Amino acid sequence: MGTIVLGTSGWDYPEWVGRVYPKRRIPDRLAYYARLFPIVEVNSTFYRLPPPGVAASWVRRTPSKFRFAAKFPQTITHEQRLVGTEEELHRFLAVLKPIRDAEKLAAALLQLPPSLAFDPGIVRTFYESLPRDLPVAVEFREPSWLAPESFELLREFGFAYVVVDEPHLPVRLEVTAPFSYVRWHGHGAKLWYDYTYSAEEIDAWVPRVRALAEKTDTIYGFFNNHFRGDAAANCQTLAEHLGLPPPPGASRLDV
Secondary structure (H helix, E strand, C coil): CCEEEEEEECCCCHHHECCCECCCCCCCHHHHHHHHCCEEEECHHHHCCCCCCHHHHHHHCCCCCCEEEEECCHHHHHHCCCCCCHHHHHHHHHHHHHHHHCCCEEEEEEECCCCCCCCHHHHHHHHHHCCCCCCEEEECCCHHHHCHHHHHHHHHHCCEEEEEECCCCCCCCCCCCCEEEEEECCCCCCCCCCCCCCHHHHHHHHHHHHHHHCCCCEEEEEECCCHHHHHHHHHHHHHHHCCCCCCCCCCCCCC
């Protein structure tokens, strides 16, 4: 049975104050978050790479066993669309270096745009440009990526298929790497992420997560429904339903 490690997509949301974070001012939300969850998915690297030193500060402010996943920049995925990405990739890897050096990097998340169709030649060339020791998880957003050849490429390079819970693609419990990666986006009518998972929906994921755990060494899972702090509450509920022990001193959030 693989290790199950659950967290949320991002940690610095103002609306989390009063539910995830105390109403009193706290000096460091990341350090407080790390008391509640063992891992976080860094969303900010998708929009803009942080200045030098920021990633190293994340490492210093979290416990030794805490882990990070970080998104590839949108310049690579959405603007350059996986072609001619050498310069941006170099910058991204430089940001990841202190996290990798501290052995705190769980995975680099390649979230693809919904407008990008699968092209095996382009995909192979891009995958070949990545360091072979970089743990990579790939999230499809367009149906053509569900082709058998796409999954074969993931297995060839040892990259993880991102199992998604979202409105447009089916849940597929595919295992293509030594680790698995799951993202719960929600099913909001206007915004996917503006959504609260019910206890019944979370219960339905317990056997799915356990099935993945039977096939991989580690499962990383992230709730992305950040509105109102629902991601944190839903994440705690799933962890409880899976029988995972909470971090020492962690408080229970309101569901």
